[in-house]
Amino acid sequence: MSIQLDDLDRLAVRAFEGYIVRKDLVRQYSRQYPVPTYVVEFMLGRYCATADEQEIEEGLRIVERQLQDRTVRTGDAELFKARARDRGSVRLIDIIRARLDARNDCFVVELPSLNLKDVRISDALVHEHERMLTDGFYAEVTLSYDAAIAEERGGRPFAIDSLRAIQLSQSDVLQKLQEGRRQFSTEEWIFFLLRSVGLNPSALDARARVVTLLRMVPFVERNYNAVELGPRGTGKSHLYQQISPYSHLISGGKATVAKMFVNMANGQRGLVCHYDVVCFDEISGVSFDQKDGVNIMKGYMESGEFSRGKESIRASGGIVMVGNLDVDVEQQQRIAHLLSPLPPEMRNDTAFMDRIHSYIPGWDFPKLNPNDHFTDHFGLVSDFLSECWTRMREGSRLSVLQERVNWGGALSGRDIQAVNKSVSGLIKLLFPDPEMEITDDDLETIVRAALESRRRVKEQQKRCLKTEFRNTHFSFTIGIDGVEKFVSTPELHSDEGIESDPLPPGQVYGISPTAGEQGPMLYRIEVTSGRGSGVRILNTPQPQAFRESVRYAEQNLYTRSRELVGDRDPRAHEFSVQLRPLDTDTSGRDLGLPVLVALSASLLERSVRGGLIIVGALNLGGSVEIVPNPVAVAELAIDKAATTLLMPISARRQLFDLPDELATKINIEFYSEAVEALVKGVVD
Numbered sequence: 001m002s003i004q005l006d007d008l009d010r011l012a013v014r015a016f017e018g019y020i021v022r023k024d025l026v027r028q029y030s031r032q033y034p035v036p037t038y039v040v041e042f043m044l045g046r047y048c049a050t051a052d053e054q055e056i057e058e059g060l061r062i063v064e065r066q067l068q069d070r071t072v073r074t075g076d077a078e079l080f081k082a083r084a085r086d087r088g089s090v091r092l093i094d095i096i097r098a099r100l101d102a103r104n105d106c107f108v109v110e111l112p113s114l115n116l117k118d119v120r121i122s123d124a125l126v127h128e129h130e131r132m133l134t135d136g137f138y139a140e141v142t143l144s145y146d147a148a149i150a151e152e153r154g155g156r157p158f159a160i161d162s163l164r165a166i167q168l169s170q171s172d173v174l175q176k177l178q179e180g181r182r183q184f185s186t187e188e189w190i191f192f193l194l195r196s197v198g199l200n201p202s203a204l205d206a207r208a209r210v211v212t213l214l215r216m217v218p219f220v221e222r223n224y225n226a227v228e229l230g231p232r233g234t235g236k237s238h239l240y241q242q243i244s245p246y247s248h249l250i251s252g253g254k255a256t257v258a259k260m261f262v263n264m265a266n267g268q269r270g271l272v273c274h275y276d277v278v279c280f281d282e283i284s285g286v287s288f289d290q291k292d293g294v295n296i297m298k299g300y301m302e303s304g305e306f307s308r309g310k311e312s313i314r315a316s317g318g319i320v321m322v323g324n325l326d327v328d329v330e331q332q333q334r335i336a337h338l339l340s341p342l343p344p345e346m347r348n349d350t351a352f353m354d355r356i357h358s359y360i361p362g363w364d365f366p367k368l369n370p371n372d373h374f375t376d377h378f379g380l381v382s383d384f385l386s387e388c389w390t391r392m393r394e395g396s397r398l399s400v401l402q403e404r405v406n407w408g409g410a411l412s413g414r415d416i417q418a419v420n421k422s423v424s425g426l427i428k429l430l431f432p433d434p435e436m437e438i439t440d441d442d443l444e445t446i447v448r449a450a451l452e453s454r455r456r457v458k459e460q461q462k463r464c465l466k467t468e469f470r471n472t473h474f475s476f477t478i479g480i481d482g483v484e485k486f487v488s489t490p491e492l493h494s495d496e497g498i499e500s501d502p503l504p505p506g507q508v509y510g511i512s513p514t515a516g517e518q519g520p521m522l523y524r525i526e527v528t529s530g531r532g533s534g535v536r537i538l539n540t541p542q543p544q545a546f547r548e549s550v551r552y553a554e555q556n557l558y559t560r561s562r563e564l565v566g567d568r569d570p571r572a573h574e575f576s577v578q579l580r581p582l583d584t585d586t587s588g589r590d591l592g593l594p595v596l597v598a599l600s601a602s603l604l605e606r607s608v609r610g611g612l613i614i615v616g617a618l619n620l621g622g623s624v625e626i627v628p629n630p631v632a633v634a635e636l637a638i639d640k641a642a643t644t645l646l647m648p649i650s651a652r653r654q655l656f657d658l659p660d661e662l663a664t665k666i667n668i669e670f671y672s673e674a675v676e677a678l679v680k681g682v683v684d
Helices: 008-015 023-030 037-048 053-069 077-087 121-130 173-181 186-196 206-220 238-243 293-303 329-335 350-354 382-392 412-428 440-464 544-561 561-565 593-602 628-640 674-681
Strands: 018-021 090-099 106-111 116-120 137-145 159-166 226-230 247-255 277-288 305-308 309-316 318-324 356-359 378-380 405-407 475-478 507-516 520-532 535-537 571-580 614-615 644-648 667-671
Touching: 008 173, 008 186, 008 378, 018 023, 018 037, 023 037, 023 053, 037 053, 037 238, 037 382, 053 090, 077 090, 077 137, 121 159, 121 186, 173 382, 186 206, 186 378, 186 412, 206 226, 206 238, 206 356, 206 382, 206 412, 206 440, 226 571, 226 614, 238 247, 238 277, 238 382, 277 293, 293 318, 293 350, 293 520, 309 412, 329 535, 350 440, 356 440, 378 382, 405 412, 405 628, 412 440, 440 475, 475 561, 507 593, 507 628, 520 628, 544 561, 544 571, 561 593, 561 674, 571 593, 593 674, 614 628, 614 674, 628 644, 644 674
Parallel strands: 116 159, 226 318, 226 356, 247 277, 277 318, 507 614, 535 571, 614 644, 644 667
Antiparallel strands: 018 378, 090 106, 090 137, 106 116, 137 159, 305 309, 405 475, 507 520, 520 571
16 A cells, blocks of 8 residues: 655655645545546545555545445435435535526525435525536535425425535635745656646656646646547546546537537527536547537637627637547558548638647557556645646736747748647646746747647648648747747658758758769768867768868868858857768768758758758869769659759759659759858758
């Protein structure tokens, strides 16, 4: 029963005394009783929120006795009613909902587990717990029975004498979370958040941890729309079903407009008005009862509003859609796009896709193994955590981005809105205290996650309508003088081809036309620069031919520095160069021009265009050598999935021999000298 406490457990006990629970105990009891997990956690948190094993044992006996005595199992409803009659009162745990009985000018309560719909309750109790007038909450209830009232015609013998809300209702919960968070580092806090939802962060890699954080964003950001598709058994719906009473799960089948939005007959508000998150599980099997159901949802996802006649109704509930990919992600991209598992009326609608703020990569999360992926350590009690999350929904944290982050030109207005919502949500989760400092490194991690999850949506739009969504190269800069950084979606990367996204400054793809007997070979050249002097090749041993290419590039950089890099002094910088062969040859022969572009781009802090391969051998005088086999070079570039090939103008005539069917697959651009090659090679 006991566990070995680690440093994070001890920190959690100090920071959140009374609001933590051992998650192995939650799993032990949550399936035994007909109440949600967060109800079990609340009781464990009340009696077992300690690291002392003896106190935990005593608390468990109390929790088990109360759950046995106070939860109504199937078939026990009449037994509880009889006990109330015989004893005068009985205590039970149930969800409590109240409504106004206007005919008798009083409030009455519904207790679903006892099938009672007209239980008397005082006005004072209702006003003290007004949430029972919306969608209700779980509570420990003292239910009394009055025999004299039972004999009256139309009498209501059952009454609520007292109740204790199980979901937290303190006004300072967010303050407690903020105070506790200050004692954690960012990494410790991420691990503790994952433990709080029952996961073992040590068994998850960095990308799986980001997936979990993105799953949490709809709980803290109003009107947040997300999609997650991936393999079965990865816990996609767990968070929306077990952790928070403010989320509602719809599992497949028909979704009615009346249930989701508003009942036109009586005006009763739907799920998006009552819950923070409405999650469609098994989304491929979901359909609406009305033809315009998807259009209504599309309008709501855009504006947070829907209409009932002439009345416009606002709501803040987010829409989350989760489902399964029947094949792996690579195969899914070959046969269709990554939103194909959505229902037919949604899957190819680019306007619907545009309303999705985040596509969470479910394939980055492992299949859950109870022995590995569930934690036995301390985490926050779910009702405390969910109450904090719902309080965080008020307001935005976008002020953090002001004068710190700038978005690249590829982002449209809707892209920026989506990314902003993701960034705001992740900041709320990781830095709930607005006064906490967020370092540039932490901010970059958040921005990258937000951009990637939105770009994944954009890539599927591009697959459906390439002409309209051509530019998907999302980028950002941090700081006024920051370097533009591009964010890709890893599933688009192919080991057989080059990347279509702009590379970081100083990185270039180059082809050596005379690398070996097998013909041209492809390389990736990576350069970094800093204070110092000279050029250092990192490869061990250093290929003789590549050393010569670097020497020629270095001399040309020094002699033509004003034309190439303006007022920046290359002699005051040290360059580190690494050659990464992407084919069998490692010589690096005749790569002078690609190396020169990489050195210059590193010094200028400019990225080279995505999908670009540069070809050209330099001599010491700065002239570009003739390419002996330009057709073979172009064929290799096409084979490596390049979109653009930059070659010396001297190769133009020979390229007339390139077959027509290949010439249409690549854009070939020419340069006459090194400065022109640099200008054409870097991102505008």
